[in-house]
Amino acid sequence: MLRLDDVHTHYAKSHILHGVSLEVQPGEVVGLLGRNGVGKSTTLKTIMGLVRPSEGHVRFEGREIAGTAPHRLAHLGIAWVPEDRRIFKLLTVMENLRTGLDRPGMTEARRRELLDKIYANFPVLAERQGQAGGTLSGGEQQMLAIGRAMMLEPKIILLDEPTEGLMPRMVSQIREIITLLHQDGVAILLVEQNVPLTLGVSDHVYIMEKGLVRHHATAAELRADHAVIHQYLGV
Amino acid sequence: MAIPFDQILIQTVNGLVNGMILALVASGLTLIFGIMDVVNFAHGDLVMLGGFTGAVTIATTGSFWLALLAAVLVIAAFGAALQATTLRPLLGRDPLTTILATFGMSLVLQKYALWQWGPSARRIQEPLTGQFQLFYLQYPWYRVLTAVLSAAIIGGFWLFLRYGKYGIWIRATMQDRIMASAMGIPVPWVHTGVFAIGAGMAAASGVLFGPLGGVTQNMGLDFTLRAFIVVVVGGMGNLGGSIFASILISLLEAYASLIVSPAQAVIVSFVVLILTLLFRPTGLFVPTPK
Amino acid sequence: MTARRSSTAYWTGFAVVLASLTIAPLVLPEFWRRFVTEILIWGLLAMSSDILIGYTGMVSFGHSVFFGLGIYGAAAALLSVKPPNLWLALLYGLTAAGLAAVFVAYFSTRLRDIYFAITTLVFSQIFYVIIFTWTAVTGGENGLTFAQPLLSLPGLWAARFTPETLHWFVLGVVTLSYLLLRRFTQSPFGMVLQAIRENEPRTRAIGYAVERYKIVAVMLSGLFAGLAGVLYAVQNKFAAPDFVFFLVSGEVVIFNVMGGMGTLVGPIAGAAFFLLLREGVSRYFTEYYLIPVGIIFTAMVIFMPQGLLGFAKRRLNQ
Numbered sequence: 016m017l018r019l020d021d022v023h024t025h026y027a028k029s030h031i032l033h034g035v036s037l038e039v040q041p042g043e044v045v046g047l048l049g050r051n052g053v054g055k056s057t058t059l060k061t062i063m064g065l066v067r068p069s070e071g072h073v074r075f076e077g078r079e080i081a082g083t084a085p086h087r088l089a090h091l092g093i094a095w096v097p098e099d100r101r102i103f104k105l106l107t108v109m110e111n112l113r114t115g116l117d118r119p120g121m122t123e124a125r126r127r128e129l130l131d132k133i134y135a136n137f138p139v140l141a142e143r144q145g146q147a148g149g150t151l152s153g154g155e156q157q158m159l160a161i162g163r164a165m166m167l168e169p170k171i172i173l174l175d176e177p178t179e180g181l182m183p184r185m186v187s188q189i190r191e192i193i194t195l196l197h198q199d200g201v202a203i204l205l206v207e208q209n210v211p212l213t214l215g216v217s218d219h220v221y222i223m224e225k226g227l228v229r230h231h232a233t234a235a236e237l238r239a240d241h242a243v244i245h246q247y248l249g250v
Numbered sequence: 251m252a253i254p255f256d257q258i259l260i261q262t263v264n265g266l267v268n269g270m271i272l273a274l275v276a277s278g279l280t281l282i283f284g285i286m287d288v289v290n291f292a293h294g295d296l297v298m299l300g301g302f303t304g305a306v307t308i309a310t311t312g313s314f315w316l317a318l319l320a321a322v323l324v325i326a327a328f329g330a331a332l333q334a335t336t337l338r339p340l341l342g343r344d345p346l347t348t349i350l351a352t353f354g355m356s357l358v359l360q361k362y363a364l365w366q367w368g369p370s371a372r373r374i375q376e377p378l379t380g381q382f383q384l385f386y387l388q389y390p391w392y393r394v395l396t397a398v399l400s401a402a403i404i405g406g407f408w409l410f411l412r413y414g415k416y417g418i419w420i421r422a423t424m425q426d427r428i429m430a431s432a433m434g435i436p437v438p439w440v441h442t443g444v445f446a447i448g449a450g451m452a453a454a455s456g457v458l459f460g461p462l463g464g465v466t467q468n469m470g471l472d473f474t475l476r477a478f479i480v481v482v483v484g485g486m487g488n489l490g491g492s493i494f495a496s497i498l499i500s501l502l503e504a505y506a507s508l509i510v511s512p513a514q515a516v517i518v519s520f521v522v523l524i525l526t527l528l529f530r531p532t533g534l535f536v537p538t539p540k
Numbered sequence: 541m542t543a544r545r546s547s548t549a550y551w552t553g554f555a556v557v558l559a560s561l562t563i564a565p566l567v568l569p570e571f572w573r574r575f576v577t578e579i580l581i582w583g584l585l586a587m588s589s590d591i592l593i594g595y596t597g598m599v600s601f602g603h604s605v606f607f608g609l610g611i612y613g614a615a616a617a618l619l620s621v622k623p624p625n626l627w628l629a630l631l632y633g634l635t636a637a638g639l640a641a642v643f644v645a646y647f648s649t650r651l652r653d654i655y656f657a658i659t660t661l662v663f664s665q666i667f668y669v670i671i672f673t674w675t676a677v678t679g680g681e682n683g684l685t686f687a688q689p690l691l692s693l694p695g696l697w698a699a700r701f702t703p704e705t706l707h708w709f710v711l712g713v714v715t716l717s718y719l720l721l722r723r724f725t726q727s728p729f730g731m732v733l734q735a736i737r738e739n740e741p742r743t744r745a746i747g748y749a750v751e752r753y754k755i756v757a758v759m760l761s762g763l764f765a766g767l768a769g770v771l772y773a774v775q776n777k778f779a780a781p782d783f784v785f786f787l788v789s790g791e792v793v794i795f796n797v798m799g800g801m802g803t804l805v806g807p808i809a810g811a812a813f814f815l816l817l818r819e820g821v822s823r824y825f826t827e828y829y830l831i832p833v834g835i836i837f838t839a840m841v842i843f844m845p846q847g848l849l850g851f852a853k854r855r856l857n858q
Binding site: 289336339340343345346347349350351353354355357358360361362364365475478479482511513514516517520523524527528531 | 593647651653655657658659662665666669672793794797830831837838841845
C-alpha cells in the first residue's frame with residue numbers, strides 16, 4: 016500500500032536520506048528503528064509531503080505521491096502524528112479533533128459518531144473537551160495527537176516516537192492504542208526509540224543507519240537476534 | 251495656553267472614530283501577516299480602491315449601503331485574485347521579496363486609480379446627515395455610525411473566527427501551518443481566503459472614510475503607514491492588540507492636532523512606533539522574549 | 541587561470557564603459573547628456589543602497605533621507621556662504637547625511653528585517669514632514685533654489701562648470717566611489733557582510749561582532765547616498781521635499797532589484813534601465829508610465845529576482 020523506493024532527501028545542503036526503501040501493506044504495523052539522527056523522522060516527513068525527495072519514488076496505493084501537498088495526502092488516507100505532537104495549543108481539545116473532521120463527504124452524524132468513539136476510547140479527552148490544547152499534560156497531548164489523526168479515518172498512520180518523554184504507564188496506554196488501531200485495520204508506520212515496545216507490536220521492522228535501511232526482519236526474528244539489535248541500536 | 255474642554259472632547263471622540271476605522275484596516279493587515287508572513291505594502295491601496303468602488307457605486311445607484319456592499323465584495327474578490335496570482339508563488343521566499351512585490355503592486359494600483367478616476371478627490375455622500383447633542387456640543391451622527399459599523403464588522407469577524415467552521419481552519423493555520431495542512435486543511439485556500447477578508451475589510455474602511463476625507467488615489471500610503479505602525483505596536487498577528495493600538499494612536503494624533511498642524515500630528519504615531527521598537531519590539535501586548 | 545581571465549574581461553569591460561561615458565557629453569545632444577549624468581547620480585545612489593540591501597541583506601526605505609539631506613546640506617552651504625563653494629557643499633551634505641546615518645545605524649542593530657524596513661520608511665516620512673512644514677528654513681513645498689558652485693581646486697584655480705566638465709566631474713566622483721566601494725565589498729569586510737545576509741545567527745555564532753559590521757555598512761551606505769545628493773544639488777541647483785519622500789527610496793530599491801542586487805554595477809544598470817524605460821514608456825503612457833513599469837518590476841521580483849546582471853554576480857564580485 017505504501018512503498019518507498021530508493022528515496023533520497025536533502026535538507027538545505029545536507030543529504031539526509033541516501034536511498035531508503037521500505038513497504039507497508041494494508042493493516043500492518045511496521046516498525047522503523049534506529050539511533051537519533053539516522054533519518055527516521057525525515058523519512059516520515061518525506062512521505063507526508065513536507066519535504067520533497069530529490070530522487071526515488073514514494074507510492075501510495077500505486078500512485079506516485081512524492082511532493083504532493085500534505086492536505087491532499089490527508090484526504091487520501093495518510094495521517095501524521097509528529098514527534099513533538101504539534102497540538103494546536105490555542106484551540107480546545109474538541110477544536111483540535113474537529114480539524115480532522117471537516118473533510119469533503121462528512122456528515123454531521125458521522126462526525127458525532129467519530130467523536131463519540133474517540134471519547135469512549137480516551138475518556139480523558141472527553142473530560143478536557145473544552146480546555147485549550149496547551150494546558151494538557153504530555154501524555155494527554157500525545158493521546159490528543161493520535162486521536163486527532165484518527166479523525167481522518169486514515170488507512171495508515173505515521174507515528175513518530177509516540178512514547179518519547181512519557182511515563183511507563185502512558186507507554187502501555189500507547190501500546191494499547193496501537194493494538195486497537197491494528198484491530199481496526201489501520202496500518203501503522205511506527206518510528207520509535209523504544210525497542211521492546213516496537214518489537215512487541217510490529218509485524219516487521221526496518222532498522223536504519225545513516226540515512227539507509229540496513230536491516231529488515233520480522234519482529235519475531237529480531238526478538239531473537241540480540242546481536243543485530245546491539246549493533247544498530249546499542250542496547 | 252489652555253485648551254478649551256470642548257475641543258478636547260471633540261478630539262477624543264474623533265480619535266475613537268478614526269481609531270475604529272484604522273482598526274478595521276489594521277486587523278486585516280495583522281491577520282495577513284500572522285497567517286502567511288506577508289507584509290502587504292499595498293494594503294492602503296486596497297482601502298483606496300474600496301473607496302473608489304464605493305464612490306462609483308453610489309454615483310450610479312445612490313445607495314450608500316449598496317456602495318459598501320459592492321466595495322467589500324469586489325475588492326475581496328480582487329484581493330483573492332491578486333494573492334493567488336502574485337503572492338502564492340512567493341510563499342517560502344524571504345520577507346524582503348514580498349515587501350518588494352507588494353510595493354510594486356502598490357505603485358501599479360495607485361497609478362491605475364489615477365488613470366481610471368483622475369486626480370481629483372471623489373466625495374461619498376454620508377447616509378446619515380445631521381448632528382446630535384454630545385454634552386453641550388454638536389457632533390455628526392455619521393462619525394458615530396462609522397465607529398459602530400467598524401466595530402460591528404470587526405466583531406462579526408471575531409465571532410466567525412471563534413465559532414465558524416472555517417474559523418477553526420484559519421486559527422489552526424495561523425498557529426501551525428504545516429500541521430494544519432497535515433490535518434487536511436487546504437492551507438493555500440485558507441491563505442487566499444484570509445487575504446480576501448483582509449482586502450474586504452480594507453475596502454469597507456475606504457467607503458466608511460469616504461464621506462470624512464474624500465477618496466484620492468494617493469490616500470493609500472497614509473493608511474498603509476499607520477496600519478503598519480499599529481500592527482507593530484499591537485503585535486503582529488494580534489487582533490485585539492491592533493484594535494487597542496489603533497485607538498491609542500488615533501487618540502494621540504487627535505490630541506496632537508490641537509497643538510500642531512494635522513500634517514505634523516502624524517509624527518506622533520511615528521514616535522510611538524519608534525519608542526515601541528526600542529523598548530517592546532514585539533509589540534506592547536506581547537511579552538518580549540528575553 | 542579562469543579567475544585571471546575573467547578579471548581581464550572585467551577590467552576590459554570596465555574600461556569600455558568608462559570610455560563611452562567619457563565621450564558621451566561630446567557626442568550626445570544636450571537632453572541626453574543630462575540624462576546620462578542623471579543616470580550616473582541615481583546609479584551612485586542605487587550603489588550605496590546595494591551595500592545595505594544586496595550585500596548585508598537589510599532592506600531599507602530610508603535612502604531618500606540620506607539623499608535628501610545631501611541635497612539640502614549642499615543647499616545650505618551654497619546659500620549661506622558666498623561665493624558658493626563646492627567643497628563646502630560636499631562637507632555640509634556629507635555631514636548631514638552622516639548624522640542621519642548614525643541614527644539609522646543605531647536602529648539597524650536592534651531591529652531585524654521587516655521592522656527595520658518599516659522603521660526606515662517611517663523615518664523617511666518624518667523627515668519629509670519636517671522639511672515640508674518647516675517652510676522658514678527649508679522653503680517647504682517649493683524647496684530651495686541656489687547657484688551652482690564653481691569647480692575649484694582650493695587655492696589653485698576656479699572655473700564655472702560647463703555641461704561637459706560637470707559631466708566629467710560627476711563621472712569622476714561616481715567612478716571613484718565605485719572603485720572604493722568595490723574595494724570594500726571585495727575585502728574580508730565585504731565577505732562578512734554577505735555572510736550576515738546569508739545567515740546572521742551563524743555569523744554571530746562564529747564570533748563576528750555583527751552589530752559593528754552593520755553600523756559600518758549603514759554609515760558607508762548613508763555617506764555615499766549623501767554624496768549622490770550633493771552631486772544632484774550641484775547639477776540641478778534646487779532642493780525639494782519630494783526627494784525625501786519615501787518613494788525615492790522605493791525607486792532606488794527598484795533599481796537595485798532590476799539591476800541585480802549584490803553586484804554594485806547592477807544597480808547602476810538598473811537605474812539606467814528604469815530611467816530609459818520610463819523615458820520610453822512615458823511617451824505613450826505619459827504620467828501613467830508606472831503602470832507598465834510597475835508591472836514589469838513586480839514580475840521581475842517574482843520571476844527574475846536576481847535582476848538583469850544577477851547572472852554575472854559571481855564574476856562581478858571577483
